[in-house]
Amino acid sequence: MKLYNLKDHNEQVSFAQAVKQGLGSQQGLFFPLELPEFELTDIDAMLEMDFVSRSSKILSAYIGDEIAAHQLAERVKNAFAFPAPVAKVSADVACLELFHGPTLAFKDFGGRFMAQMLSYVSGADEQITILTATSGDTGAAVAHAFYGMENVRVVILYPQGKISPLQEKLFCTLGGNIETIAVEGDFDACQALVKQAFDDEALKKAIGLNSANSINISRLLAQICYYFEAVAQLPQEQRNQLVVSVPSGNFGDLTAGLLAKSLGLPIKRFIAATNANDTVPRFLDKGEWLPNATVATLSNAMDVSQPNNWPRVEELFRRKTWRLTDLVSGAVSDETTKATMRELAEIGYISEPHAAIAYRMLRDNLQEGEFGLFLGTAHPAKFKESVDEILGQELPLPKELAERAELPLLSHNMAADFSELRKFLMK
Numbered sequence: 001m002k003l004y005n006l007k008d009h010n011e012q013v014s015f016a017q018a019v020k021q022g023l024g025s026q027q028g029l030f031f032p033l034e035l036p037e038f039e040l041t042d043i044d045a046m047l048e049m050d051f052v053s054r055s056s057k058i059l060s061a062y063i064g065d066e067i068a069a070h071q072l073a074e075r076v077k078n079a080f081a082f083p084a085p086v087a088k089v090s091a092d093v094a095c096l097e098l099f100h101g102p103t104l105a106f107k108d109f110g111g112r113f114m115a116q117m118l119s120y121v122s123g124a125d126e127q128i129t130i131l132t133a134t135s136g137d138t139g140a141a142v143a144h145a146f147y148g149m150e151n152v153r154v155v156i157l158y159p160q161g162k163i164s165p166l167q168e169k170l171f172c173t174l175g176g177n178i179e180t181i182a183v184e185g186d187f188d189a190c191q192a193l194v195k196q197a198f199d200d201e202a203l204k205k206a207i208g209l210n211s212a213n214s215i216n217i218s219r220l221l222a223q224i225c226y227y228f229e230a231v232a233q234l235p236q237e238q239r240n241q242l243v244v245s246v247p248s249g250n251f252g253d254l255t256a257g258l259l260a261k262s263l264g265l266p267i268k269r270f271i272a273a274t275n276a277n278d279t280v281p282r283f284l285d286k287g288e289w290l291p292n293a294t295v296a297t298l299s300n301a302m303d304v305s306q307p308n309n310w311p312r313v314e315e316l317f318r319r320k321t322w323r324l325t326d327l328v329s330g331a332v333s334d335e336t337t338k339a340t341m342r343e344l345a346e347i348g349y350i351s352e353p354h355a356a357i358a359y360r361m362l363r364d365n366l367q368e369g370e371f372g373l374f375l376g377t378a379h380p381a382k383f384k385e386s387v388d389e390i391l392g393q394e395l396p397l398p399k400e401l402a403e404r405a406e407l408p409l410l411s412h413n414m415a416a417d418f419s420e421l422r423k424f425l426m427k
Contacts, residue, residue, distance in 0.1 A: 001064045003030040003217060006311050015066045016121035019114070019218045020128075022211035023198050029308070030217050031315055036061040038264040047232040051084070052077050054232070055225035058263065062221055067120065075116040080109065084226045086233040086373070089349045093362065093372040096230040103170055104379035104400055106253065107141030109226060110219030115145035117218040118152075118210070129207040129425065130154045131197055133190035134171075135249060136163045136301035137378055142212040143171035143178045154212075155179045155425065157190040160413065163300055164383050166401050173407035181424070185416035186294045187304055196418045197425065207425055215252075215308050223256030228265055230373060238371035245271040245362035245374040247354040248280065248329075249302030251309040253375065258316050268370065271328045273361035275353075277305045278331035284324060298334045298386055299353040301378070328365055332357040338390045345391050352380040352387055 003018045005011035007028030013021065018030040038046065038061070046054050056073040063072065082101045086094045101108025122128060128151060132142055139156045146154045156171060160182035172180045183190050194211060197203055212219065231239055244267055246254045254272050261267045274281055275297040283289050294305040317324050332340070340356040351359065358374035366372045380387045381395050388395055397405065414420055 001062055001066055002033040004033055005029070006031055006315055015063050015217070019117050019121050019216065020210060022209075022216050023195075027195050027198060029215055029312055031312055032062055035262055035316075035319060037262065040264065043264050043266070046228065049232075051225070051229050051232075052080055054228055055080060058225055058228060059221055061263065071120070075120060076113070079112040079116045079222065080225070081112075082108070084109075084229045086230055087349070087376075089344070089359070090347060092366065092370070093359070093374070094234075095349065095351070095355065095359075095374055095376045096226065097376045098226060099376060099379040099382075101141075102400060103137070103140035103144050104382055104398065105137035105141060106223070106226075106375065106377040107137045108145070110222045110252075111138070111141030111145035111212060113222035114142075114212055114216055114218040115149065119149065122151075126151060127208045128152050128210055130210050130212050131157075131194055131425070132212040133157045133187060133194045134163070135159070135187040135303055136167045137382075138212070139163075139172075139180070140167065140170035143174055143180075146212075147174055147178055148176060153177055153179070153207075155181065157181050157183050157193060157421075159186050159190055160184055162186060162296055162303065164385065166382055166384055166397075166405065168409065168411075169404045169407065170382075170401065172409045172411045173404050175410050180411040181421070182411045182413050183416050184414070186296070188294050188306055189416040191304075191306075191308065193416060193418055193421050197421065200422065203422060203425065220252055220256055220259075220309075220312075223253060224260045224263070227257050227260035227267070231265055231267075234371070234373075239266055241370045242267050243269050243271065243362065243366060243370050243372050245273055245358040245365075245372065247299070247302060247358040247375060247377055248272045248274050249277070249304040249307065251280070251307040251313060253377070255309045255312045255316070258313060262316060262320055269326060269328065271330075271358075271361045271365055273358045274329065274331045275299045275302050275337070275357060276331060276333060277303055279305050280307065280310065281329040281331050284327060284329050297353075298337050298383075299357055301354055302357070328361070330361050330364075332360050336360060341387070341390050350380050350387070350391070350395070351376065352378055352383040354378060
């Protein structure tokens, strides 16, 4: 598999190199040189397969012969050791529940697959430092995926006071090879520090720097697989008129869905649902890329005003000669999010803010005869404080959260200052 740097098309690397390197020069994202496509008969046959077998075939289409098929299948089996069920919400709408993994969020798929790939492509004595920024769920997924792995140090930056207390407990209580830093600033400030670290060649070399954000191609490819898993669970008549709504912050999840469509998965159209951090909806409406300062919302994992994966979305649309104007996008306010969570509860489905935003945009845009699927990216209990208050009920804690809720936080506090972060990484 060859990948090229979106900022320098002459920089081309193998899959193994892209996994280890994370970003290309000038902080460019890697993108597949070849865009594989399955025949319709292949798609039909694949939708009859089990999740792991189908996912191995999808990933092989991109990775090629860099990893032997049996080795890849074994790694996929280790990574995807939990289901992604489609739950009926109403007659014409369902939720793809991506929160049945160890950290109760969709990022478990990408985080665990990346850990499997990185351990496969790295030498036994190669020291690696994973540096990543999180707006909530990435941190936990990456921390748990790499926890206890030899020769891997994980450093996670997150915006102090801007993620839910239970999200924080999930990854800031592990210790060992997992180090967490609460940064005085927002997610974009954390992301900027990560990018500065990757621009520092001496630092990169000294500590074997890598990133586990959705900028890493292995995480992105893993996420393609659950779109196929969703379609496999639908009857034929719903597959033919499928509209998918994706709660969007950094836009990795949407990119993966679009890559699934590019492979031949029958998805009629996508909806990119955002909160008040609405850079993309405004761009699609007016044609101008004008990020505002990031604002804090109920759906904190989507509090991103400069989504890193957007260049990949644009590149895919360019390569496939799709029209960006066909991508429906819109922003949902906190007040509407709360009302939507109550609306869902009334019809018997308990949701959290991110999924509620995707549902709202889906419900408002779904046309007669279409079937809607929205992504449930995190377990409602990860946002227990706000969900309890909005719905006026007490959510029980799943065991994954209950066993960490009372543990002390092990985080360091830091200003959004690269020289301070550099010192920390070099210690």
